[in-house]
Amino acid sequence: MNITIIGTGYVGLVTGVSLSEIGHYVTCVDINEEKVKLLNSGVSPIYEPGLSELMVKNADRLYFTTSHEEALVEADVVYIAVETPEKEDGSVNLTFIERAVEQIANYISNDVVVVIKSTVPVGTNQRIKSMLPANINVVSNPEFLREGSAIHDVFYGDRIVIGSDSPDALKIMRGINEPFGIPIVETDLNSAEMIKYASNAFLATKISLINELANICSRVGADIEEVALGMGLDSRIGTQFLKAGIGYGGSCFPKDTKALVNIAEEVGYEFGILKAVIDLNDKQQHVLLNQAIKDFGELNGKTIGVLGLAFKPNTDDIRNAASLAIIPELINLGATVKAYDPAAMGQAKMVLPKEVLYQDSALHTIESTDIVFILTEWDEIRELDLQEYVNRMKTATIYDGRNCYSLDEVSQYPIRYFSIGRKYQKRGRLL
Ligand SMILES: NC(=O)c1ccc[n+]([C@@H]2O[C@H](COP(=O)([O-])OP(=O)(O)OC[C@H]3O[C@@H](n4cnc5c(N)ncnc54)[C@H](O)[C@@H]3O)[C@@H](O)[C@H]2O)c1
Known part of the structure; x- marks a missing residue:
């Protein structure tokens, strides 16, 4: 298949390189000329274990460009993996996504599937669908990779989520994703978007909970490492994300937790627990x-x-x-x-x-x-x-x-x- 990836950051590049590894021809387009120059010289602009090796191995199936026209005209499936940064009020800035959708509308006339990898508020995929011609199907395919083990996570992740209201698009996405051998959850657009936010909210909450317990442990003379071990062996709790520390960071948890609070507010719901998590993490x-x-x-x-x-x-x-x-x-x-x-x-x-x-x-x-x-x-x-x-x-x-x-x-x-x-x-x- 000819697959195009719009946006060659952590998610786009890892996705593109992994899809080339399972045999697809992948064109990655980015507006950052420096990045594309580096990629064309065989150098990864980001540090991610195993990524450079796969880039070299699959060089004859990977192509990098700054031209959207060149990247889009031959595409069967187009992934959007551009950034969705937070605005000052915690809501999501969708201008990069909108620009990418406009570029698809400009250069694509045949039937393609547009796959949204970027993390976007619930309802965005439906809005994107309404911005595109009727012959273009939209799939929400949120990304769960962890930076630092991104390549590993693509090939050994826990699940792949694909949401769409088009059975044809779901069939194509199943075909692309089955070779990874990971359980696939098929759902509707809104639920797929929500799964991503809900997962990050849960993990951020788990981190803030263990950090709060740690702050109490040091005051009452208990040891959080022992406490976490004793808690984590309970299979209902699990051992992961029970490492106390100075809080979460990165491009996802801080942004996605604020976005979900904002999404809830927009429908008149105060997400109290998540607001507390955000506040506690800043303090931590x-x-x-x-x-x-x-x-x-x-x-x-x-x-x-x-x-x-x-x-x-x-x-x-x-x-x-x-x-x-x-x-x-x-x-x-x-x-x-x-x-x-x-x-x-x-x-x-x-x-x-x-x-x-x-x-x-x-x-x-x-x-x-x-x-x-x-x-x-x-x-x-x-x-x-x-x-x-x-x-x-x-x-x-x-x-x-x-x-x-x-x-x-x-x-x-x-x-x-x-x-x-x-x-x-x-x-x-x-x-
Ligand atoms: N980084 C992660 O660990 C991670 C994990 C899961 C989900 N996500 C989500 O995936 C999305 C991408 O995250 P990222 O960390 O890869 O972002 P990033 O900032 O590393 O990369 C985004 C890339 O998109 C390019 N871009 C922007 N607009 C473009 C356009 N119109 N055409 C071509 N290229 C364009 C930018 O130049 C940049 O290189 C975000 O929504 C993020 O929340 C990220």
């Missing part, structure tokens, strides 16, 4: 900073090492990462900030204050610092020997937002170690 991103201010009184003149900038490991994505909430505040408070991330420093340089001193390794980052904040649990950071903090920092003081070390291990070193929902080890001198 500041837990380490608040504790450091409590401990030190002020951070003016301190040298602070920040380990990890991406919103989670194995990605270079920093959208809504805790680093964006914390680092500007540290600089405003008069601290000198040294920072390191294995993949996200290029992205970070574009948005973080220019005063940040980027380092080429975790070891250089902790060198001669007063305080270290651990914000992302990259393996490279988790595996850093605690003795290195003792040797290199002025006095080893770690605020670990991702519980990278076991308390047993930490107890063998003269370190002040604050983590989430666990005992605060106050060994070592506070300078």
